[in-house]
Amino acid sequence: MSQAPVRVSPLIKFGRWSLLLVGVGYGAFHQSRLSTREVKIREIEAQQKIVRDAKLAEEKKRNAAAEIKALEDLSKPSKK
Structure with missing residues (x-):
């Protein structure tokens, strides 16, 4: 006693497909925008890394x- 499938209105089908395509288009646009922003952020971080590495090496x-100075002071005999 299975029922026959319901016939979906062409307007509803069109609406569903339209929203799907709009969503895919928006997703592609948003991904492009975010990846461009991420590239800029990575460039800035690369420049900052050079400065940070130099400071860490100096420190x-x-x-x-x-x-070394503290060890030399400890190894010297104390003057009494």
Whole structure:
């Protein structure tokens, strides 16, 4: 006792397909816009990374020098 499939109005079919295509078009546009923005952000981060790496190398160098100096001070016999 299965029923025959319901015939869908051509207007409803057109509306569904139209909304689907509009959604796909919007998604493609939005993805393009976001990927362009992401490329710009990555370029800025790459420039900042160079500066940040230089600062970290400088700080690491200063810390190593301070540690060597502290070790030298500890290894010297104390004056009494």
